[in-house]
Amino acid sequence: MTRTPPAELTVGQVAARSGVAVSALHFYEEKGLISSRRTSGNQRRYPRETLRRVAAIRVAQRVGIPLRMVKEAFATLPDGRTPDREDWARLSAAWCDELDTRIEQLTRLRNSLADCIGCGCLSLDRCLLRNRDDRLGEQGSGPRRLFTRAVREEEDRANLRIH
Incomplete structure (x- = not known):
């Protein structure tokens, strides 16, 4: 049955x-x-x-x-x-575009994990070479080197909505 x-x-x-x-x-x-x-x-x-x-x-x-x-x-x-x-x-x-962006971001993170990430701390010796005087800070907040272009563009759009 x-x-x-x-x-x-x-x-x-x-x-x-x-x-x-x-x-x-x-x-x-x-x-x-x-x-x-x-x-x-x-x-x-x-x-x-x-x-x-x-x-x-x-x-x-x-x-x-x-x-x-x-x-x-x-x-x-x-x-x-x-x-x-x-x-x-x-x-x-x-969702493939979203996944591609994440893959790019994770790859960038993996490849630069031990390097300057552009956070603005300027405490690592390499930051003086890679981010002298926190030039990356002019592009926005956060670890600028780890953000993908898509993430930066989304952040810029969000900032425009706020202002």
Whole structure:
């Protein structure tokens, strides 16, 4: 006899099946990444496809995609549906630029970790050669040599919005 899986799952069932803590599921729901309905006893019930949404969230987080971007990607799906195979291919492809930026930044960090990072401290002997008189400080705050062009451009746009 074949047993039909339930159409809706409790928060505990979603947590057990997805490997995500109940508190994380509540957080995802608070951020609008997943949704549930409430029973008459005020208990959460999640549609079974929530497991796929949580899996997509976890994969995105694992590679460093911010939840903000995951939410934006999910918002492109019609009627808030759960991503299918084609949706996932499209959504994950859209994150490639973000991942390339992160890879570039991590590579730059790895290659210059023992060198001047342009923070402005001027305490390392090499900084006097690489960042004399804190010239990099004119470009903005933070470790300027570690920031990729994309990060610097995003920072510049943010500064323009503030001012």
